[in-house]
Amino acid sequence: MSQAAKPADAYDLIVVGSGAAGMAAALTAKIGGLDVAIFEKDSCFGGSTAVSGGAIWIPNNPLMRAAGMEDDADAAYEYLSGEVGNLIDTDLVHAFIDAGPEMVTFFQEHTELQFEYRAFSPDYHPDRPGAAMGGRVLDAQTFDGRRLGKEFARLKPPINDFTLFGGMMLNRFDIGHFMNMTRKPASAWHATKLLARQARDRLSYSRGTRLTLGQAVAGRMALSALQRGIPIFTDMALERLLTDGDRVTGIETRDSTRVSARHGVVLATGGFPANAQLRKEVMPHVAHGAPHYSMSPKPATGQAITAAQEIGAHFVTTNRNAGxxxxxxxxxxxxxxxxxxxxxxxxxxxxxxxxxxxxxxxxxxxxxxxxxxxxxxxxxxxxxxxxxxxxxxxxxxxxxxxxxxxxxxxxxxxxxxxxxxxxxxxxxxxxxxxxxxxxxxxxxxxxxxxxxxxxxxxxxxxxxxxxxxxxxxxxxxxxxxxxxxxxxxxxxxxxxIGTSMGLAVDSHARVLREDRSVIPGLYACGNDMNSIMAGTYPGAGITLGPALTFGYIVGRHAAGVNKSP
Structure with a gap:
């Protein structure tokens, strides 16, 4: 389950970035029959997903339906249309709404990524037509990081200020108990059990191994990738894209390693939140001198977007907000x-x-x-x-x-x-x-x-x-x-907590030029792809939901698979 010593000369699909979007693309393509490798700039895998709240917004998902909750694609589109307005990309939004529920079923059946739904978690603007009071937001089930074995040390840790007592993670349910532990016996007992688990963990590990929120998403997906033999190469920063004519054929990393991709390259590096110059160009308040602080990982400098632009990709800057x-x-x-x-x-x-x-x-x-x-x-x-x-x-x-x-x-x-x-x-x-x-x-x-x-x-x-x-x-x-x-x-x-502006793509997440023509062999998902929310924020999980869904769409298209196996 450990990483290979060095990359092979070629793979069917190269995924750049190891967050939810990248791992979703890699897993879907691997299950579809492709030879896949993940290249990560950071020294740890997990990307911004690993430090996120882990919410995943998927309207009309199978878990909420199984629980008897009502939702449908038309209501979801009505809500998003009201949020995004005239900036809405109808094809992309329909692709997300249609494929999201299928993505959930696919990962539940074929990977370690198991979900649970929030019965009550209102969309952020619940008074708008099409909004839902609950069910659309999913979380990954709590994950035991010990299952990663030695690879646990390579999982990007959570933000320290969101943990207690040397890396103990709490989800929303846990937080409620800790806030009531001096008033309610049941809460005191729940907190005591978590503290005991944390004490045991610290005897053998540098931090707690009970993973929740985005750590559970990243941990479960990384375990799935490693189980299926997908290598995750860390400390491998993308320098540029290799091409043959107008087709992308591989990558070159910062250390001059060249790797070929027979079916394509997927960009999923988390956007450009750590790029101070680009923030100044697209964020008016920054241009006017206001300080700005990003919670995203420092490696997310937008190099993948730059590399794509160098071969003609269109970077969208018309969103309502850049982040x-x-x-x-x-x-x-x-x-x-x-x-x-x-x-x-x-x-x-x-x-x-x-x-x-x-x-x-x-x-x-x-x-x-x-x-x-x-x-x-x-x-x-x-x-x-x-x-x-x-x-x-x-x-x-x-x-x-x-x-x-x-x-x-x-x-x-x-x-x-x-x-x-x-x-x-x-x-x-x-x-x-x-x-x-x-x-x-x-x-x-x-x-x-x-x-x-x-x-x-x-x-x-x-x-x-x-x-x-x-x-x-x-x-x-x-x-x-x-x-x-x-x-x-x-x-x-x-x-x-991330950038919304990114590369223009079609409904298969293939990267587009400004004239809307496809760049063969190049895909983008996650925050490297321009957000279908166009700089609006309709609800919890509107970054990870599309990230997983378009990662799934990418992997399926690259492998030539139209339906889930």
Whole structure:
């Protein structure tokens, strides 16, 4: 199950990138009869999938149908059409909607990738026609990393700030138990079992082996690839594409290794989030000087896109947004510098939390999706904002990497990450916003919060927002006055969890030139492929869902297979 010493001279299909999209293409093609190899720039495999939340958006999937939940292709298309608007690529969206359920069945039957569905997980804009309240979002089942054997050390680890006690991972279900472990015996027992497993793991491993979220997706797919004899070559960066006439025939890596591809090359390297120059060219707020922080792996510099452009591929820059946005705070590090932390779903929607501009005023509904939150920042021209909460909210829910009680938090005060003051006016002075403005903002918010209705921005006004709130908080799960001193603040900036702009492709994920002609032998999927969402963010899993689906489409087309075996 270990990697071959060095690549062969040729394979039927070469896959560049080892995230969900790349491994999906490799597995599908291998099962279809092709000789396949994966080349990864990083020293570990798993790509951005391994550090992601792992959600997979597949409308009308077989798991939800088996559970008696209703959905159909027409409803999914209606929802996406309303989200994407006139930028929608009808052929690609239909290809995704049609092949997604088939992809789920294929991987469940032929690989270690096993799914479970979220019965209640509303689309991000549930008031739009065609939206669903649940079922469309899938997760990979929790995976035992020990099954990878020695290869476990090559699986890219999760973001450390999303783990506990030396690499222990928690899923959404686990997080709920840990937040209630001091109040509910069942939660205390669940947490105790996880802690015991983690203690055993650390006797033999550098981190926990109970893998959830994106780690479960990447781990399960990597095990499937290795079981089927697909080599995953790490530290092999793509330099350029080899061609014969107009056909792509292989790759050359940065160390001048040349490998031929008889059926084609698949680009699945994760887009260009680590390319500062390209971000400046396609992200207006970056061009205007706003800081921007990406949560994607540093190897994702867009070299695959550049290599494709060099042979005539079309890079799409007309999406509504260039990235999938997320507000990011910076955690100071002991040796100097800082590391980014994304504020996705654990804090902003909770009662007793608001966001304010440097002018001390609210500017957005805090409970909207992370993408919409940063869109609100960009729309207001903000290079930074402050998340503010009172003591009750901090200890009940936490704020960013600041854990809820009983976890300690004074080290975040000492580092300067978390700001604290006894009154709103004192907090305003500490963070440099107008004192009267912040005091007035909190006062007006508290009046609405006590009534359970946010008249200014509508926090807690949709099923998605209340889903992320606190169900035990009445009358609105997202609203409660900030009235329990002291008060706290964390600074956030615009950031992303991936880029949306990519290479133009057809419904088989074959890369296209600007005139829409096909470049023979070249495919793209994942974030190297232009997002079918066109820079919008309709729901959880709208990157991994298409990544797996178009990876499956690529592998099937490259192998000449029209239906699942």
């Amino acid at each position: 999938f946005w997320a507000p990011v705070s910076l955690i100071p590090e002991a040796g100097g510098g800082s590391r980014p932390f994304p504020h996705l779903f654990l804090d902003r929607a909770k009662p007793g939390v608001i966001a304010v501009s440097p002018q001390g005023k609210r500017f957005v509904n805090e409970a909207v999706s992370y993408h919409d939150f940063v869109s609100g920042m960009n729309g207001a021209g903000l290079a930074e904002a402050w998340l503010i909460c009172d003591h009750r909210a901090l200890r009940r829910y936490g704020l960013g990497p600041v854990r809820p009680a009983p976890a300690p938090y004074r080290h975040h005060l000492q580092s300067g990450y978390l700001k604290k003051a006894d009154t709103p006016e004192a907090l305003a002075a500490l963070i440099g916003v107008p004192e009267q403005a912040l005091s007035s903002t909190i006062e007006h918010f508290n009046i609405d919060a006590a009534r359970g209705e946010d008249h200014e921005f509508g926090k807690g006004s949709t099923a998605y927002q209340t889903y992320l709130g606190d169900a035990d908080n009445r009358p609105n799960p997202c609203l409660r006055p900030l009235d329990k001193a002291p008060y706290y603040a964390v600074r956030v900036h615009p950031g992303d």
